[in-house]
Amino acid sequence: MADETGWPRRTPRRDEITEILPVVGDDDTGALTVAADDEGIDGQTDLEHDIGDPPDARTRGATEEASRDARTAPRATALLAGAVRMGLSRLGSVILAWLRTVLLSSLPRLGKATLRRSPRLAAALGAGALLRASFPSVNWWWAAVVAFALLSWVLTRPATTVAGGFGYGYLCGLSFYLSLLPWIGTLVGAVPLVALVALCAVFPGIFGLSAVVVRRLPGWPIWFALLWAVQEWLKCTVPFGGFPWGVVAQGQTDGPFLPLARLGGVPLLSTAIVLIGCSVTAIALEIVSWWRRGPRIASGSGAPADAGPPPAVVLPGLCICVVLLLSIIVWPQARRSGIGSGNDPSVTAAAVQGNVPRLGFDFNAQRLAVLRNHVRETLRLADDIRAGVAPQPQFVVWPEDATEIDPLLNSDAAQQITAAADAIRAPILVGALTDVPGTNAGKPAYRNTVIVWNPRTGAADRHDKQIVQPFGEYLPWRGFFRHLTALADMASNIVPGESTGVVRAAGIPIGVATCWEVVFDRALRESVRNGAQVLTVPANNANFNQTMSEQQLAFSKIRAVENDRYVIVASNTGISAVIAPDGRELARTQFFVPTYLDTQVRLKTTLTPAGRWGPAGQGLLVVSGAAALLVAVRHNRWFPRLNRRRFRSVDESDAPSAGSGDDKSSGAGEPEVLLGETGHQTAPEDDTPPEEGGRHSAGRHRGAT
Structure with a gap:
């Protein structure tokens, strides 16, 4: 009721x-x-x-x-997470126990195998170390040639298999990148460094694998060099937009082959160095082979020396001569551009290095102090100009992130920049972090911008960074990497912008590549194609050390030669520099010192072959390397055999089925007619080994790798 x-x-x-x-x-x-x-x-x-x-x-x-469900949901989630962690822990323990058992049982066999391969292992590791020695700050450009001579010797050994080629290439990559990138470990720790090195080493491993495939083709040094061009292109493309740091050309800024960048840019310069190293190995191997078989020919047991094919040293020797000839042809043009011959107008440009309170990720904790440092150094330059110590510049370049405070929104920051521009009486290219309109306040987004700041009138033209740095300016897979390092939450959320790569200051078209952009071929090439007459690289190296700054400066030298332009590098901590079109440093600063550069540069309008046809040249190298790999696979008979069938006559319907005993006897005495790959009738292939009287014009000997 x-x-x-x-x-x-x-x-x-x-x-x-x-x-x-x-x-x-x-x-x-x-x-x-x-x-x-x-x-x-x-x-x-x-x-x-x-x-x-x-x-x-x-x-x-x-x-x-x-x-009640809402109260129990967090508890259930926590229990599930605990169960997952416990399961992963148990799985890890099982895997570790299995690995320990496998390693202990295979240690004797592994030791013997390592001992047999020790010369090749040492050569692969030494090749990586020598390749690193060609880079700043060692700058032994010739070490890269020796490195590829050693690596190609390892990859052409008959005992090196396809899997071994990947392994030796991977070891070379580990040795190279681990010694090239230690400055990353000092900043973010060992785990991100090891992960990056392990990923980068995959690409030399791919090269080693491919090189073993093509080594049986005639003229293997050429195919090795083309395959290296393929792996560099691949590494500059994936993942996350690529990581061009460590291309072979980066270590050739003090070498005699740098003018080749004027012809084909970074891809051609890297390919040329690899070609020289591999050709040296080919010549050395042929000399050793000739020395060993010389006594037999001299004793009269062999055929006359002039009866055989041309010596195998001809092609590699020709390759070396071609590279040297091209370098000699291009060098005078680069040299004339570097010394300023011609009728190109000259202007005075300044670069300000204001310094930061401290190095590391937290350098911008005192954002106002960083801005004041650059304002103070610009005012000192203005005082020197009035005193007659320094010439009056037409424009001034500030570094990337000279102000972390958006001057377009913050009146105090805008007022200080305007005061500096008024004092210097010239527009300033200000590196600033600007807010993206319309973004969520809880998840703000920014753009890395270079703003032309004129005296009295303020902000004018701007360049928004188009190629942003993964794991530095934005973090892909943020949720995943947060479990690996606590630094994941420190990554910014900088989004790429739309820009032509050119800003106008004092009527001068100036190309801009902001820090990370300079390592990519396309950035400053597009600036030059869009009319830039001088190039600038505002950089922020406060997160790193001097070794990194030296390596980055090498890219600016290559861009100067590649595009036939003066390059002005402005870094907040160093190294700032002015680079001539032949790659020489006209002026430079010390690291972590507040100072400025004020010098004359020439405005140039010519387009180099690399600027005109650079992408097409790289595409040709990549396609040629890929084609060589496919031809080698076919040459080695690694493709599945095509289905072949016999041509049957109309009255052959009553013939015995294939595989019967009568079929085997009835065909005796008559050659079998096959359907070749082109659809024409061909004779059957001779698969008899050479030692039994047969010949293999396209196949490989039994037992070969």
Whole structure:
């Protein structure tokens, strides 16, 4: 019974229930509740309302059930996470135990195998170390040639298999990148460094694998060099937009082959160095082979020396001569551009290095102090100009992130920059971090911008950085990498912008590549194609050390030669420099010192072959390398055999089926007619090994790798 409100007077006892109610849940069928409710009497199970109960009772029951679910959801999630962690821990323990068992059981065999391969292992590791020695700050450019001579010797050994080629290439890559990039470990720790090195070493491993495939082709030094061009292109493309750091050309800024960048840019310069190293190995191997077989020919047991094919030293020697000839042809043009011959107009440009309070990720914690440092150094330059110590510049370049405060929104920052521009009486290219309009305040987004700041009038033209740095300016897969390092949350959220790569200051078209952009071929090439007459590289190296700054400066030298332009590098901590079109440093600063550069540069309008046809040249190298790999696979007969069928005559329908004994005897004495790859009738291939009288013009000897 219920009163006028519809609520039951009391909860009936079990012995009073005379009607059987279906237990189907909390709905309008009048089901018995499964679990005791908090409002039950003495812990007894309550009866659910019947159809006549008021709607608010049903609503309250649903609300209470939802609140119970909400209270238990975090607990269930925590239990699930704990179970997952425990399962992963157990799985890891099982894997470690299995690895320990496998290693202990295979240690003797592994030791013997390592001992047999020790010369090749040492050569691969030494090749990586020598390749690193060609880079700043060692700058032994010739070490790269020796490195590829050693690596190609390893990859051409008959005992080196395809899998071994990948392994030796990977070891070379580990040795190279681990010694090239230690400055990353000092900044973010060992785990990100090891992960990056392990990933980068995959690409030399791919080269080693491919090189073993093509080594049986005539002229293998050429194919090795082309395959290296393929792996460099691949590494500059994937993943996350690529990582061009460590291309062979980066270590050739002090070498005699740098002018080749004027012809084909970084891809041609890298390919040329690899070609020289591999050609040296080919010549050395042929000399050793000739020395070993010389006594037999001299004793009269062999054919006359002039009866065989041309010596194998001809092609590699020709390759070296071609590279040297091209370098000699291009060098005078680069040299004339570097010394300023011609009628190109000259202007005075300044670069300000204001310094930061401290190095590391937290250098911008005192954002106002960084801005004041650059304003102060610009005012000092203005005082020197008035005193006649320094010439009056037409424009001034500040580094990337000279102000972390958006001057387009913050009036105090804008006022200080305007004061500096008024004092210097020239526009300033200000590196600033600007807000992206319309973004969420909880997840702000920024753009890395270079703003032309004119005296009195303020902001004018701008360049928004188009190639942003993964793991530095933005973090891909942020949720995943947060579990690997606590530094994941320190990564910014900088988005790429739209820009032509050119800004105009004082009527001069100036190309801009902001820090990370300079390592990519396309950045400053597009600036030059869009009319830039001088190039600038505003950089922020406060996160790194001097070794990194030296390596980055090498890219600016290559861009100067590649595009036939003067390059002005402005870094907040160093190294700032002015680079001539032949790659020479006209002026440079010390690291971590507040100072400025003020010098004359020439405005140039010519387009180099690399600027005109650079992408096409790289495409040709990549396609040629890929084609050589496919030809080698076909040459080695690694493609599945094509289905061949016999031409049957019309009256051959009654012939015995294939594989019968009669079929084998009936075909005796007549050559089998096959359908070749082109669809024409061909004679059957001779698969008899050479030692049994057959010949393999395109196949490989049994037992070869």
